[in-house]
Amino acid sequence: MTHHAVVATRSGDPEVLEWQSWPLPSPGAGEVRLKTRLAGVNWADLAARRAVKAPQVLGLDTCGEITALGEGVTGWSIGQRVAAFTPSGSYAEAVVVPVEQLYPLSDDLPDELGASLVTLVTAYNIVHWAARVKAGETVLIHAAAGGVGSVAVQLAQQLGARVLGVVGSEERATWVKALGAEAITRHTTDWTAIVKEKTDGHGPDVILDSISGETLERGLELLAPFGRLVTCGQAGGRAAQVDTSLLHRQNRALIGYSSGHYRAQRPAVLRGTVEKLFELFRAGVIRLPPQQFFALSNAADAHTWLEGEQGMGKAFLLGN
16 A cells, blocks of 8 residues: 655655655554644755665654554554654655654644644753753844744743844844844844943853754854853754863863754653643743745655745644
8 A cells, every 4th residue: 555755765855755656554563553634844854865875754743643553552642643753764755663752632732733743842842951050141043033943942931042043134133033032133233242231241141043054153152151052953054163171271061952862862751851841831822933835746846845944933744
């Protein structure tokens, strides 16, 4: 049996993503099969597309309905709506997921929330686990209008932090200001000079950086004594070169975080984060960023939109 999936046929530009007939996966022991309702598009998918070594289905998270149960699966039912991390790729009409990476969605939780697990979990864990943000601290967040950034803005503010959000356009600045943060537009201003001015030369206590490269290098120079810089991506395309004297001389910390590594090595510990995020959404503490929808078969267009920074927020693929 077959179904349709978006297959990255080789490494390259978005055009390598093709809508193809693909073998229908069968759930094994401890797994379920889902019919896709909505799949998330993440920056990590763009990096994966550029590094494909053999044809594969991309995608890290999804919202769907259970259509088949594997051997030994209990507590889940056919037709149940769920959110999931997807080790086998979510850009497909059907995906197989281990139950340890499956989360029930009640009627008050939208599909968009379920298909945003990567951005939501990353935002929560870099704010709470990695950076350990405290009330009264100043937090600088890069790409603050994006999927991870805009949620991190809200979570840091909930903890009582002052948030400076670096963005790439005035449109994004308007969104970040609406969330209650102070916006800095990086392409039209010297963002480092503005950060120094806004912090009276002290620097931010925390920096959340998904860009790396020069952005991270300049951030380390800005960071306050005893500050923490969390690196959680490389959207800028280049790894940073770190001068370690910037760390030990003023007790600064450089911390790495990857939701993908947690999913692969310690997936069980993410359940508490997901459940907490669902609670925060129900309570109105966090709002989802602006959304852009594409047909599942048009994943290449979604990648082009995200890669070209044509808009802001989160991109999704609509299941058939």
